[in-house]
Amino acid sequence: MAGAARRAIVKTAAARPRQRLSSVDRRKQILQGAISFFAEHGFDGGTRDLAKQLGVTQPLIYNYFPTKDDLIREVYQTVYVGRWRADWSDLIGDHSRPLRERLIEFYTRYTEVIFSPDWLRIYLFSGLKGLQINAMWISFVEDHLIRRICNEIRREQGLPSAGEMDITAAELEAFWLFHSGIFYYGVRREIYKSPVHLPLPSFIETSVLAMLTALPAVMDDVVRERLALA
């Protein structure tokens, strides 16, 4: 009787009835919810609040993830490892198109992925927590993007390729200067909600122009130094 009455209430009330999902679907739902929840509240956000946002009870989370840390680990896995696009490096090396065009397209694609509050906020949180995610992402960016782009600019300038002469520290840092500048545009806009003065496409165009003007100057400087030593 109590059961019947309860069921009736449950069917009419706004408070939705017990939603019964398949094991895999529920797991996915919790993981996706956790991504946006931890992005907003940081990893110190409580599992009860996360459960409330998901519309389930807190112990249910522990049915799918043994500990909160396990859940967090999967969040990282999904957001970072899962969003790196393998074709980014291919795009950079596509000699059938002018470098300027390739760079603009690359940064358009790249920022489509990382300029989301989820991606940026979790990235910043994890950096402050001292996890190695950021250092890993940075070294990945350096190996798969920055060194390649430096090499393309060398090629464009008629300078020796990376195979013939290692990318120098000055070149790497000069490119990091630009790359970080673009990253930080996203942080200003998405995290600090600070007004930016150009829409993203124009900003990318301007940045690529600046990049392609400044890097050859730095390279000349470096190469001149190398030659002086030789």
Added chain:
Amino acid sequence: MAGAARRAIVKTAAARPRQRLSSVDRRKQILQGAISFFAEHGFDGGTRDLAKQLGVTQPLIYNYFPTKDDLIREVYQTVYVGRWRADWSDLIGDHSRPLRERLIEFYTRYTEVIFSPDWLRIYLFSGLKGLQINAMWISFVEDHLIRRICNEIRREQGLPSAGEMDITAAELEAFWLFHSGIFYYGVRREIYKSPVHLPLPSFIETSVLAMLTALPAVMDDVVRERLALA
């Protein structure tokens, strides 16, 4: 007797006796301790741990700061409002020295202040917490530094001053690109503990070179566009 015995122990033992400081000194000590503590652990760090790091008991903190939020507010006040150097803008406008030299010196001084783990970590934490500190700092930087530097570069290039023709969106963002790039060097080094390829002085030199090469190019672009419209 027990008192005397205790005093004797206390004088010799490592566990220090009840340190009785003046009200103002204790307040300062707690505030300074809070800066480094919150920088390391974030604002979710517990007051008990902070007290332990200070070598005092937890309730003592509440004798000087009514709530934890009050303490945090004073941390912000001390770190940000208190560390802006008024002479930075003067330095930039000192026409008796070449612009390149001024910029190198400015960024040397500027990074001396902000490239500390305390400053950077609290800055990043507060940004994620949604406080307005960051947006405030950014607009301060834009008004007191970036616009002035853009104006100096205009002057160097024989272009109309900011008074005659407003600094354009493209110029602002182009400069933000560099400024953020320098900021992020500090984040990579101090927060992510990621290897950087140049020591700071060389990095600043390279960045200023890149800046002074690229910005005129962007400006030419902009001015050409303006003239075409006129």
Added chain:
DNA sequence: CTTGTTGTTGATCGACTGATAAATCAATGC
């Protein structure tokens, strides 16, 4: 309609949080 499986919940534990109040102790003035 009954039974078995399993997704889901309510109740609860111990540890820890910010905060309070009363007790204690060190220094100062007399």
Added chain:
DNA sequence: GCATTGATTTATCAGTCGATCAACAACAAG
């Protein structure tokens, strides 16, 4: 030396945290 003032501590409260477990309920098979 003694009393007073105020800095500091001990003890404690209510609330929240991550985590556990037995009870409950939805669906499928028989």
